[in-house]
Amino acid sequence: MNNQMTHQIELLKTDLSQLLPIKDRFSAYKFSTSKVGDDVLEFPKEDIVPVLRYFRESGRFDVLMDLCGVDYPERAKRFEVVYHLFSTKTMQRLRIKCQVGEGESIDTATSVWDSANWFEREAFDMFGIKFAGHPNLRRLLVHEEFVGHPLRKDYDADHQQHCSVALPVHFDPTHSHLLPSAKGHNLVPLNIGPSHPSTHGTLRVMAELDGETIARANVELGFLHRCFEKMAETHPYNQVIPYTDRLNYCSAPMNNVGYCKAVERLLGVEIPQKAQAMRIILAELSRIIDHFVCLGANAVDLGALTAFFQLFTYREQVYNLFEKLCGARLTVSLTRIGGMAQDAPPGWFDDVLATCKNIRQGISDVEGLLSQNKIWIQRTQGVGAISAEKAIAWGYTGPLLRAAGVAHDLRKAQPYYMYDQLDFDIPVGTSGDCYDRYLVRVEEMKQSLKIIEQVCKNVPSGDYTIRDKGIVLPEKKDVYGNIEGLMNHFMLVIKGLRPPAGEVYDATEAANGELGFYLVSDGSGRPYRLRVRPPCFAIYQSFPEQVTGGLLSDVISILGSMNLIAGELDR
């Protein structure tokens, strides 16, 4: 793997050296492969657009996975804009970094990738980094009356600023194209949410209607911006875990796994087989219950209440499993850096197997309710269809990308833990519409059951965590039982877990798609910067375009099928 990586960097070097406008500045380009194996490319900010355009047009990287800022107040050029590119063909990744000083601006990447729009707005919002030529550089997450940029190191984490009023219905010059057929018509503005049953509490959709047709649409984010990234910077590594629970709270354990995996990769430790097995089980159970909520809520929004009750009966059964494991139902925080917090109680794996059997029945019941249901089909088939190319360009991942026909799943593409030894399939759809999304989710749940059953029948023996004294707290019996345990405990609590200075981007396949963590460590006991790449952020960005021209009622189907979880959308 490492060989291939260095290979990629060499290739890029030759390719870029021939790229015309940058030839004379080429000496300023820095190519490197980090200790953990991430390819990194640094160059002056002036070249960002030509380089990105070259990467996209040559087909080397087709997804702008993430874009974020980092603040280094002591540097001459204070900010760093970090781009993460990904190729769905070769599965390779590249991190690009450009330095931008205070008061300077960097060219916008929106001319290359539309999907850069919100990412850049967020970087502007959080750091005040200016993107020259951006069509709509306004705040994205925090409210409009907010003064300052909260992710700058000199902004206090607990300095709140009140907001006096919600914004009126407004539109965005880039995303809200007016439907050509609606020009000159009398349009009716409509506000949906954030307090609306089908916007699940925190999403706000604004539209202008030409009869029943959406002539223009826009969305507002940030109603659940809980400052996750700032909280992560102010807490020790292990205390960040409960915050990750609350990213995608419908499948909380999965976020724990993603975060711990990123930190472990930076630490360069591999967790024991048993911990891997437990994490896989937790993650797949989470995937199932996440899809439960998504399908249940989607059906409720379209008027079918039964599926929700049916699915929640089984969700409760999974809660019971979590409760047996750790006492909590929803926000379990059961992983620790280096493994799990504790072992599974005796008989737990058998309970999981028994529950799987029930869930299989539950899924087939719900299939019986929906798959052939005339109303369900009419409300979802052909609604929200998207082509594979478009989905990739928007940065879709997860079930929505697969529904559009791209068989991309990180569990297969870049297998982590024991996924490569397990037998499961990746379901794909054809048209990417809401019905396909539904079918893909149903099949994914069945595949997850298959995975869980394979793991449960063959649980590896051994420890549930590594025993490195600098990473994992000793067991309580040692803390109270012997002086060495007490000392280790004391040292780790006082000093904290300190990964080496460096950076890592690590991604897992979460219920909604690629959940990435970009972690910058300065060698201290707290993350210097922890960036989350939430899957539904990129997906939601395409929402105004998807609904424009459709019927008002389709907005509800599409919104539900996207499974937007505000916790990870707004963070």
Place this chain on the structure above:
Amino acid sequence: MPHDNSPSVTGHNSMPLAQPGQAPSDAQLVDSSKSFAFTTRLDDVIAWGRKNSMWPMPYGTACCGIELMSVMGPKYDLARFGAEVVRFSPRQADMLIVAGTITEKMAPVLVHIYEQMLDPKYVISMGACASSGGFYRAYHVLQGIDKVIPVDVFVPGCPPTPEAVLDGVMTLQRMIAEHHPRPWAKNWKRPAWMKQLGTGAPV
């Protein structure tokens, strides 16, 4: 139950009702009416009706909202407390359940929703976030909804178990039955910094 103000039924059934084809006498009428009449105070009977038919407006914004779904779901079944008629229109609801983190951006919306509800109205704050900001001592999180709207019952937990939420609902029911004074609601004023909705500057 000492606090139970349920109306007491005081029925007699001493006198037989009139025979078929025969008009009942006055005394018979008076007596028979007693068999299904009860005496109580008007306040109490209203409170009794109120507490057993609270229509919730679920304001689920985050993780607690998912637990609230469980409360409404088949296992915990809020319907047992007469509160199954979930209304998403504040005009039709009298129990606002705030389940989840309220951010500074959301606060004006929450106040607006509260103002739209008709009296009598009650507020349950579900979870640490709604009650105090929870473990988000952060720049964009309102440090407790009681900073902007009056709260009747706080339910602790992160998220509270469904049992705790049910306990919160029962506490509220008890307060209603006992005519518990609610000065916080009576004296409530919209926070000084907040403007009327719709007065924001156009963007």
